[in-house]
Amino acid sequence: MKRLIFILSLLFCIQTFAGEQLFLQANKEYVNENYTAAVSLYDSILTKELESSELYYNLGNCHYKAQDWANAIWHYEKSLKLEKNDKTIQNLELANLKIIDRIEEIPQLFYKKWWSSFISIFNTFSWQLISILIIWFALTIKILSQFTNYKKEHFLSILYSLALISVFATYSSYQGNITKKEAIIFTSSVVVNSAPTTNSTNLFSLHSGSKIEILDTIGEWINIKIANGSSGWIKESGCKVL
Amino acid sequence: LKRIILILFVFISTLSFAQKLKVTADKNPAIVGEQILIQYSIDTKGDKFKSPNFSGLRVLSGPNPSTSSSYTFINGKSENKISTTYSFYIKAVKEGTFNITPASIKVDGKTIKSKPYQIKVVKGSDRNKAQQKAIADNLFIKVEVSKRNIVVGEQILVTYKLLTRLDLHNTELSSLPALNGFWAKDLETSSRFKRDVIDGVAYNVATIKKSVLTAQKSGKLSIDPMELKCSIRKKSNKRNRGFFGGGIEIQEEFISSKAVTINVSELPTPPANFKGAVGSMKIKSEIDNSTAKANDAITYKLTITGTGNIELVEPLNIQFPEDFEVYDPKISDKIFEGGRKRSVKNFEYLLIPRYKGDYTIPSSSLIVYNPKRKKYTTQKTNQHNLIINANTNIDDENSTINQQIIKTEKKDIHYIFTTTKLKEIRDNVLNKNLFILIFFLPIFLIILLWIHNTIVGKNDINSSDWKNKKANKIALKRLKYAQNCINNNNFDSFFEEIEKSLWGYFADKFKVSIADLSKETVSTHFYSNAIDNNTEKQFIALLDECEFARYAPASNKNAQMDDVLEKAKKIIIEVETSLK
Numbered sequence: 001m002k003r004l005i006f007i008l009s010l011l012f013c014i015q016t017f018a019g020e021q022l023f024l025q026a027n028k029e030y031v032n033e034n035y036t037a038a039v040s041l042y043d044s045i046l047t048k049e050l051e052s053s054e055l056y057y058n059l060g061n062c063h064y065k066a067q068d069w070a071n072a073i074w075h076y077e078k079s080l081k082l083e084k085n086d087k088t089i090q091n092l093e094l095a096n097l098k099i100i101d102r103i104e105e106i107p108q109l110f111y112k113k114w115w116s117s118f119i120s121i122f123n124t125f126s127w128q129l130i131s132i133l134i135i136w137f138a139l140t141i142k143i144l145s146q147f148t149n150y151k152k153e154h155f156l157s158i159l160y161s162l163a164l165i166s167v168f169a170t171y172s173s174y175q176g177n178i179t180k181k182e183a184i185i186f187t188s189s190v191v192v193n194s195a196p197t198t199n200s201t202n203l204f205s206l207h208s209g210s211k212i213e214i215l216d217t218i219g220e221w222i223n224i225k226i227a228n229g230s231s232g233w234i235k236e237s238g239c240k241v242l
Numbered sequence: 243l244k245r246i247i248l249i250l251f252v253f254i255s256t257l258s259f260a261q262k263l264k265v266t267a268d269k270n271p272a273i274v275g276e277q278i279l280i281q282y283s284i285d286t287k288g289d290k291f292k293s294p295n296f297s298g299l300r301v302l303s304g305p306n307p308s309t310s311s312s313y314t315f316i317n318g319k320s321e322n323k324i325s326t327t328y329s330f331y332i333k334a335v336k337e338g339t340f341n342i343t344p345a346s347i348k349v350d351g352k353t354i355k356s357k358p359y360q361i362k363v364v365k366g367s368d369r370n371k372a373q374q375k376a377i378a379d380n381l382f383i384k385v386e387v388s389k390r391n392i393v394v395g396e397q398i399l400v401t402y403k404l405l406t407r408l409d410l411h412n413t414e415l416s417s418l419p420a421l422n423g424f425w426a427k428d429l430e431t432s433s434r435f436k437r438d439v440i441d442g443v444a445y446n447v448a449t450i451k452k453s454v455l456t457a458q459k460s461g462k463l464s465i466d467p468m469e470l471k472c473s474i475r476k477k478s479n480k481r482n483r484g485f486f487g488g489g490i491e492i493q494e495e496f497i498s499s500k501a502v503t504i505n506v507s508e509l510p511t512p513p514a515n516f517k518g519a520v521g522s523m524k525i526k527s528e529i530d531n532s533t534a535k536a537n538d539a540i541t542y543k544l545t546i547t548g549t550g551n552i553e554l555v556e557p558l559n560i561q562f563p564e565d566f567e568v569y570d571p572k573i574s575d576k577i578f579e580g581g582r583k584r585s586v587k588n589f590e591y592l593l594i595p596r597y598k599g600d601y602t603i604p605s606s607s608l609i610v611y612n613p614k615r616k617k618y619t620t621q622k623t624n625q626h627n628l629i630i631n632a633n634t635n636i637d638d639e640n641s642t643i644n645q646q647i648i649k650t651e652k653k654d655i656h657y658i659f660t661t662t663k664l665k666e667i668r669d670n671v672l673n674k675n676l677f678i679l680i681f682f683l684p685i686f687l688i689i690l691l692w693i694h695n696t697i698v699g700k701n702d703i704n705s706s707d708w709k710n711k712k713a714n715k716i717a718l719k720r721l722k723y724a725q726n727c728i729n730n731n732n733f734d735s736f737f738e739e740i741e742k743s744l745w746g747y748f749a750d751k752f753k754v755s756i757a758d759l760s761k762e763t764v765s766t767h768f769y770s771n772a773i774d775n776n777t778e779k780q781f782i783a784l785l786d787e788c789e790f791a792r793y794a795p796a797s798n799k800n801a802q803m804d805d806v807l808e809k810a811k812k813i814i815i816e817v818e819t820s821l822k
Contacts, residue, residue: 009291012666016664016665017664019664020662020663020664023661023662023664024660027658027660030482044662046667049666049667050323050664050666050667051664051665051666051667052663052664052665054659054661054662055662055664057659057785058658058659061655061656061657061658064655065655068342087656088658090655091655091656093656094653095655105318123670124670124671125670125671125672128672130682131681132677132681132692135681135684136684137683137687138684138688139684139687142688142691143691146691146695170677174671174674177671178669178671180518182693
């Protein structure tokens, strides 16, 4: 059993090493402005079931240079899902200026903003670990105090409230990153219908590169919502899920 | 009576006659290819004429309104007549019977409609046909196109020639060709007739129109026909020869050219910076001074020479140094035959260097598609090195003080990451249910512990060891102020504090109101709680001692204070431990 694990981990190491070599090779192609070659090299890393936020970022840059805005935005968003980075956010802003649609975001209430920036300090997995650690720590303290007659009521109540906050943060983070499905429009123009049928009213149209949130799916139709709050139905084929 | 009716009838009929819109045609039935003059006339003034619908017939011109008025004076009676006529020239294109819908006109606010009119068009007799053919053979427009298969941006020369063997009196353009998808430039033509022999037949040939067309989009683009109204002078067949031997008749004839289709194909995948220049062009750049002083103007001249759509070439994107003030270029061109012959286009940039230093104007390039070689070529300008010296005329100090604020005007994306750490693609989170299990298990355990403590755990806490500790703590807490008094050597308030603390403790412990505090209540409560008699005595003795000490202090104050405090502590501990 131990040997098997060892071999598997060794294989994985070799795999990542090969992937990182490819990454360096692709970077060279990027420097030489061979963006299509760079894209195919970066993509070959993805086919090895390997990923990283930097990889998606570089892919986004390649597509940006090749003026494929929808693909650039898709990869920047994907990079941000793995890790938040100022460079990525700024590049994404630039790419968003190039596309046709300009969606005005509804301004959030200040406490919601604070809360979301607080949540984005850690990723979902870290939040899960933090809340689990805190609650188990609280349990150990509680048990210890039981047997030693050594009361730590204040400390315990602080731990409980921390656990409460972290479990709420975990929930929000899970909702925002795992449950929430987002996509980028890839076809040049999509008409948003009021119902999942072709002859229903056309509400508005979206163009390639716009970000949408997927609320529901019925057959080939998906219920979408965009950042300004309007929603409707489009066919699933027009977009690529993040 | 009969007479009256007759008079009335005549009266009505004349009245109605005056308000009629009459339709007349100069020939009905007509022959295919013939022109028909249709006139709508009314004997009053009218306006807002609504044209009829000539379905199946071709309208050559019209409606042409005309009014006439006549004034007659017969036998002392004067009469004023006004009539309005709208005339149409119609061409019968095919045979058959054609219905012309009624036309309408407004007279004094009333709408008057004409009757529907029918025109019969019949096949001409051979003689008629021959006559038509004779005209068609001897009078026509020929369209010459230099090339029929071109690419977008390529130019073609289109020439319209009028060929005739007839005696032309006058020609008039009746419709210009529509040129959808082309950018047209007309060239100068001389409309003088020249003699030309085509297929052994001599014609009088005039070039009516000559234009250079540049294709703007791909696909099958058609050059619509051009129509010409010609008046032909003919010798009259009629025998009414006049005094001057005249007998000349003028016949009007409409002729049109054939529509021409041009196949415009898309350019082969253009390079990134291709701006649509097609032809064969050369580019050259010049600079009037390679050394200049700061703030002195320099002229940078870019010249494009060659053939093709040179007129449509836009200014190149030249990366001038950031410290240069650049003005919009002055564009001048000399285009010959719309660019089909060697033409020149100049862009003159005025540059003003603001600071001294060495600068370079990098070479810029123009990508041209050559339709003959079917290839893209890149024309490059030279790179120019400039040496800008400090300008002595202006205070040098001033110019150095004039600092520049660094600003980024253009935005570009950040550079790529050069290193990365790859991970396997998978959702890096705990399963929702697993998380709930791991997180809520300790909570569940904590709740269990709490329930256990509240229900069962009380006895556990009552263990004597624990109780002693607790009693000690309570005593210390109660006697805190008294302790403070010892530390501050405050003899007077010490006993008061002790007394207060003891009473307060008693009141809190046995829930006695302050008004009921007395030595009797102490004994009753101590008794009911089964506290040792000895303890009660000590308690009361201590209270007495405190009272006494307040009024008759002992000689050794500090020793007494320590002793009293110790006693008080002991009593409280004893009460605490003996209570259940």
